[in-house]
Structures are given as C-alpha cells and as structure tokens.
Amino acid sequence: MSVDVSKIVRSHEGKRGKLISLLQDIQSRYNYLPREALEVVAEQTGIPLVDIYGVATFYRSFSLTPRGSHLVSVCLGTACHVRGGREVAEELERQLQIKPGQTTTDNEFTLETVNCLGACALGxxxxxxxxxxSKVSPARVKQIIKSARAGKEEHTADGHVFPVKVSCPRCNHSLMDFSHQIDGHSSVRMTMAFGGKHGWLRLSSLYGSFNLESEYDIPLDTVVNLFCPHCHAELISANVCPLCGAPMVPMLVIGGGMxxxxxxxxxxEHRLDLNGVNV
Structure with missing residues (x-):
C-alpha cells in the first residue's frame, strides 16, 4: 500500500491546496481512506496526521471505514420524506439487513442516507x-438490489435528469453560476485553457448531460485544462479516464460526494460518488 500511496503523493507535489485532491485519489484507489495511507501522507507531506484526519472527517465524501462494492444512497429530504422516503429506507434496511452507515457482512453493499439530491419533484x-x-416505492427496492447483485443495471434507472451543485475541491468555493442556465438549470462555471487559448467554460449541472458552452469552440478529442475561477487552481485528478486515458476533473458535490x-x-466518461449525509 505504501508504494501506491507514495506515487499518489508525488503526483500532487507542488500543487496548491493539494490535500483534498490527494485524499480523493487515495479513496478512489482503495474505496476508503485507510489509516496506513493517511500515515504515509503525513510522513511524506509534513502535514500533521491530526490535520489530515480533520479534513477527512469534515468532508462527507470521505470514508474512514471500508465501503461495500455497491454504495446505496436514499434521500430523506423533506420532499422525499413526505412521499415515502422513510419507508423506502426501512425496506432497504430489511433487504440488506444493515442500518445507514453500515456495510453488509459480504462487503457487497454500503447503505447511506442523504438530506437532498436536488430533484424533489421526482422523489x-x-x-x-x-x-x-426516481419515484421509488418500497416494493421496487427488492428488484433494484437484485439487479445489483446480478451485475445488471435496472432499465428504469434515470441517467439524465438530476442536477448536482458542485464546488472547487481546492478552495471549496461554489462553481455554480445561478445567473446562467444550461438544460434549464444553473450552470457550472470554470475557466479553461487549450492550444494557447484561455477563456470561460460553462457546463450543464445535470449529471449525465454533456452540454456545454465555451468562449472558444473546443475541437473533438482535445484535452482541456480546467481551472477554478476563484482560486485559479487547476482541477485535475491523479486518476485517468479508463476510456481514453485523459485526466479526470474532480469537483465536490455540495452536501456530500464527488x-x-x-x-x-x-x-x-463521468463518475459520481455520493457519500450520504446522515439525517
């Protein structure tokens, strides 16, 4: 483990505000933040271990305990609650035989709760x-879990209708532009650079949508450098895209997740990791 963690630490050398993105890459590698990995980070960066734990426990997207192969999050926000969200959560507990925050004994499922996913009309x-x-009933829970166990995607999953609000993983400032919409929702604002050009970029905040607007046309297959418009840090992960090998661009989900x-x-290629906010 120490060799892999050391490689991740070296990949972040000289980067401003590197700790959060460094921890994100470690969690992506191990599915949680092992104590041994955090000790390596402390030793090689000079950051006190207590400070590293402070960051790891402050952000809900980080986990200090192993997660299951499948992460299940159920919304218990007001709109979902009045539509039966609590009953759905209880059925998940019965089917998985665990409580929120726990992992099944076979390490297959981790159950979490969140307080809002921003799509209240679909709860x-x-x-x-x-x-x-969306619109999950207790009776539907069993089929969702069964499909996951079988390695199948249930055909009724909704992939393009859920907005997410994101912030910079370096300075934690919101990246949302509430004055400009794409796909009917507030856009995500960044700055970009490619081929000697520098300008603004706005992305759709709908998870699964690939619509964007930019100051300059971006040719297909171009790898773009993206930056926070507030702290100007480059948004880049040590992870590479499994489809094309380009860098992955990380953003924190406001309320918990990445x-x-x-x-x-x-x-x-895009990935969403929601670590629930317990309510």
Whole structure:
C-alpha cells in the first residue's frame, strides 16, 4: 500500500491546496481512506496526521471505514420524506439487513442516507453506484438490489435528469453560476485553457448531460485544462479516464460526494460518488 500511496503523493507535489485532491485519489484507489495511507501522507507531506484526519472527517465524501462494492444512497429530504422516503429506507434496511452507515457482512453493499439530491419533484430517490432511481416505492427496492447483485443495471434507472451543485475541491468555493442556465438549470462555471487559448467554460449541472458552452469552440478529442475561477487552481485528478486515458476533473458535490468528468472533449466518461449525509 505504501508504494501506491507514495506515487499518489508525488503526483500532487507542488500543487496548491493539494490535500483534498490527494485524499480523493487515495479513496478512489482503495474505496476508503485507510489509516496506513493517511500515515504515509503525513510522513511524506509534513502535514500533521491530526490535520489530515480533520479534513477527512469534515468532508462527507470521505470514508474512514471500508465501503461495500455497491454504495446505496436514499434521500430523506423533506420532499422525499413526505412521499415515502422513510419507508423506502426501512425496506432497504430489511433487504440488506444493515442500518445507514453500515456495510453488509459480504462487503457487497454500503447503505447511506442523504438530506437532498436536488430533484424533489421526482422523489423518493435512491442512488445506486451513481445511477438514479426516481419515484421509488418500497416494493421496487427488492428488484433494484437484485439487479445489483446480478451485475445488471435496472432499465428504469434515470441517467439524465438530476442536477448536482458542485464546488472547487481546492478552495471549496461554489462553481455554480445561478445567473446562467444550461438544460434549464444553473450552470457550472470554470475557466479553461487549450492550444494557447484561455477563456470561460460553462457546463450543464445535470449529471449525465454533456452540454456545454465555451468562449472558444473546443475541437473533438482535445484535452482541456480546467481551472477554478476563484482560486485559479487547476482541477485535475491523479486518476485517468479508463476510456481514453485523459485526466479526470474532480469537483465536490455540495452536501456530500464527488463528481469527476473526463477532460477530453467528446469523451463521456463521468463518475459520481455520493457519500450520504446522515439525517
């Protein structure tokens, strides 16, 4: 483990505000933040271990305990609650035989609760490994879990209708532009650079949508460098896209979690990791 963690630490050398993105890459590698890995980070960066734990416990997207192969999040926000979200959560507990925050004994499922997913009209909502299921009833829970166990995606998953609000993983400032909409929702604003050009870029905040607007046309297959418009840090992960090999661009989901998108124009690889906020 120490060798892999050391490589991740070296990949972040000289980067401003590197700790959060460094921890994100470690969690992506191990599915949680092992104590041994955090000790390596402390030793090689000079950051006190207590400060590293402070960051790891402050952000809900980080986990200090192993997660299951499948992460199940159920929304218990007001709108989902009044539509039966609590009953859906209880059925998930019965089917998985665990409580929120726990992992099944076979390490297959981790159950979490969140307080809002921003799509109140479509509740109750369940998220399984980044796939959204809207208007879920307790009776539907068993089929969702069964499909996951069988390695199948239930055909009723909704992939393009859920907005997410994101912030910079370096300075934690919101990246949302509430004055400009794409796909009918507030856009995500960044600055970009490619081929000697520098300008603004706005992305759709709908998870699963690839619509964007930019100051300059971006040719297909171009790898774009993206930056926070507030702290000007480059948004880049040590992870590379499994489809095309380009860098992944990390953003924190406001309320808990992380979304990563591929930096290559035209590539549709994206990942959403929601770690629930217990309510």
């Amino acid at each position: 109750p909502i369940v998220v399984l490994d980044g796939r959204y299921f 979304v990563q998108i591929c930096a290559r124009r035209g590539c549709k």
